[in-house]
Amino acid sequence: MLAKWVDGQLRRWSDGPWPYSMVKVASRLLASVEMPADGVQQAAYRQLQQSLPSEGKWCVLLPLTHRPDGAWKGSAWTAGNEQANKKPELLVWLYDAEFGLRLAKPEDGETTK
Numbered sequence: 803m804l805a806k807w808v809d810g811q812l813r814r815w816s817d818g819p820w821p822y823s824m825v826k827v828a829s830r831l832l833a834s835v836e837m838p839a840d841g842v843q844q845a846a847y848r849q850l851q852q853s854l855p856s857e858g859k860w861c862v863l864l865p866l867t868h869r870p871d872g873a874w875k876g877s878a879w880t881a882g883n884e885q886a887n888k889k890p891e892l893l894v895w896l897y898d899a900e901f902g903l904r905l906a907k908p909e910d911g912e913t914t915k
Contacts, residue, residue, distance in 0.1 A: 803858075804897065805850055805865045806874060812846040812865055824907060832862055833881035836892060865885045866897055873898040880881070 804815035804823045810900040816822035833898060838844050866874035874897040882890035894906035 803854060803860050803863050803901070806862055807843075807865060807867050808855065810842075812843070812850050813867075814850070814887055818891045820822075820853075829862075830881045830883070831893070831905075832864065832895070833890065834879045836877035836879065837861060838865070864895060866895075869896075873910075 803820060803881055804825060806815055807813075814820065814823045835847075840849060847863065851863050854861060854863060862878065864876045864877040864878055869875050876895045877898075878895060879890045879892055882888050887906050893904060896906045896910055897903045
């Protein structure tokens with residue numbers, strides 16, 4: 803589920819029901835979010851997460867921050883894979899109306915690791 807920081811408040815991506823803010827991403831790529839360092843933002847995240855279906859038990863709430871270029875940015879951890887000896891990685895995600903949700907690339911001005 804996508805959410806956005808607007809004027810210091812975390813809101814659903816869409817003003818409609820939660821399904822309008824949903825995008826499907828493999829859980830191996832987006833397993834958990836990088837929690838905000840700020841305690842107030844953490845509380846806002848948890849409060850919005852509780853409003854998700856099943857309080858977010860079966861989905862990840864990805865908070866996005868608006869960038870000057872018009873895209874929105876968020877960070878999330880991959881699932882990792884113990885059998886393949888792959889540790890979770892922190893990836894940067896971008897969202898905009900033209901391309902939708904995608905992994906950031908170096909040419910986007912972001913690194914994915």
